[in-house]
Amino acid sequence: MPTRKYTYYDYTISLCPECLKRIDAKIVFENNNVYMLKRCPEHGNSKILIADDVNYYKNIRNYNKPSETPYRFNTKTDYGCPYDCGLCTDHEQHSCLTVIEITDRCNLTCPTCYAGSSPTYGRHRSLEEVKKMLDTIVANEKEPDVVQISGGEPTLHPHFFEILNYAKSLPIKHLMLNTNGIKIAKDVKFAQRLKTYAPDFEIYLQFDSFKNAVLQQMRGADLQNIRKQALKHLNIVNLSTTLVVTLQKGLNDNEIGEIIEYALQQKCVRGVTFQPTQIAGRLENFNASTDRITLTEVRRKILEQTKIFHDDDLIPVPCNPDSLVMGYALKLNGKILPLTRYINPSDLLDNTKNTIVYEQDEDLKQQMFDIFSTGISPDKASTKLHSLLCCLPFVKAPQLGYENLFRIIIMEFVDAYNFDVRAIKKSCVHIVNKDYKIIPFETMNLLYRDEKINTLKKLQKN
Incomplete structure (x- = not known):
């Protein structure tokens, strides 16, 4: 009998990468790679690599645990995922980490920015708006696990410390500041003031590369000395810091091991988070077929480029195993265990x-x-x-x-190319939008940030 060159594994719902309509998708195995095959009636067939490790991909299904939902849902289920975000009653995971963007403004214009931020784009949210965002999270979660203050560049906000004061007055278990580090690098007193918000306060520091050419391509600026000076100030006050690496294939994925080794030498650094580039936002000069890097590729490169971690050290995270990998290590007497x-x-x-x-x-x-x-x-x-x-x-x-403690996280934000409704329903990294709804971070950038969702809903209704 005729046979196909692949092995059919599963079925899911995805999106057309061109028009963002919901379409059927097959998950298949071919040459130890995992592909998503889909067909849009208007834009034709597509084949997307979603993993380069069949065994790991199959093992993901063993890491599901019972869903933990928020105390309050914000929207009804009318059109089907991902067209009802808010969170809708069909979502399967509460907010493990909730982001609030307190400003659109930034002191950089990064080519990779999912939010399109720049020195002239958008505006600062008012203090009242930011307080309402934080109140929304508390209403949904009661005692939110992690809330991340983000932007734009949040340290530019004229009421920045008032926002931190209000956030610390709420029953938030852990507060993060997502920053490019420029203000911290320029002023050690700024770092000292940030330290007063510890414990349960952490810096989420952008740290993509040691190479100027890579930083110019990803961030549009030479930030080598800025990053090192920011870490110097953070080390002085020993303020808990996570290095956040946006990864692009062929650009900085060969620096993964070097960044981990460097992080282990910094007193203040508690871990590294690797985020494969999500195809959303500005993203200039990005080729979806050649520049995308999958979660399993990042995991494999960590294992190849360091001598610290073995295959069973980096496992799926049960709350969203399709999109998250985590490994813990103990720093003890100069050794890493x-x-x-x-x-x-x-x-x-x-x-x-x-x-x-x-x-x-x-x-x-x-x-x-x-x-x-x-x-x-x-x-x-x-x-x-x-x-x-x-x-x-x-x-x-x-x-x-x-x-x-030292923690490695791989956090993959799905995009229109590798969109899998199963992973989106388990998404646990959320963001508060301008309507004070809590939305999965991925679908916010794909559909809700520029109001594409309204056009799609009209098409769906017709």
């Missing part, structure tokens, strides 16, 4: 079993779920690890603090 490898993931996720590898303790199982969640405050995770490490081999558990 990956922690994830000591846990049997199947035992953590199999609810039919009553034991895990090193301890017959259901509470310990829940601790591991907490630790491997983007919603847990890292400060809280360190206290959990103190008791957890007693149960693992070859590890002594001294008095641990957040400084002993």
Whole structure:
């Protein structure tokens, strides 16, 4: 009988990358790669690489856990995902991390900016608007896990510290500041003032490359010295910092290991987050067929470019396993000890079993779920690890603090090319829009930021 050159694996709903209409999609395996095949009646067939590791992709399905929903939904389900964001009642995950953009303005004009920010674009949100955004998050979550203050460049906002004061007055477990670091680099006193918002406060510092040519292409500026000076000031005050690396294939993906090694030498750095470039926003000079990098490619390059992590150290995050990978390591006496490898993931996720590898303790199982969640405050995770490490081999558990932890995250924001409705329904990184609705970060950039959604709804209705 005639045979196809691929193995059919699954079915999902995706989007046409041209018109953004919902279309059927097949997931297939071919030469150890995972592809999405789809056909738009108007724009024809497309074949998109979504993973370069079949075994890892198949293993993702073993990491699903029961959905945790917000206390309040904001919209009804009328048109079908992703046309009802807000969050609609059909969404399957609450906000592990919620972003608020307090300004459109920025002191850079990055070619990779998903929001199109620049020194002249848009406006600052009023203090009242920002407070309402924060209140919306609290109404949905009661005690939000992580809230990230973003922009544009949030440190430019004229009421920046008033915003931080209000956020710290709310029952938010962990507050982040997403910044390009320019203001921190120029003024150590600014870093010192930021330190007063600790604990449960963290800097999410843009850090894409060590090379000027790469920074010029991604950020439109030479930021090498700015990044180093910002880290110098953050190290002085020892303010918890995560380095955030936007990755583009063939541009800075060969620096992954170097960035991890550099981060491990910084006193203030608690981890590195790698974000494959999402095809949305300004994104100048980007070729979707050659420049996209998948989550599994990033994971593989981490393993290839460092001697620290092994294959079982970087696992899917149960709240959204399609889009998130995480690995924890312990920094102890100048050595780096990956922690994830000591846990049997199947035992953590199999609810039919009553034991895990090193301890017959259901509470310990829940601790591991907490630790491997983007919603847990890292400060809280360190206290959990103190008791957890007693149960693992070859590890002594001294008095641990957040400084002993190092976390690797891969956070893939799906776009119109690799859009998979299953992953979107489990999205746990959300953003508050101008109508004070909470929307998955991915669909905000694809459909809601420039109001494309209104045109699509009209087409759907007709």
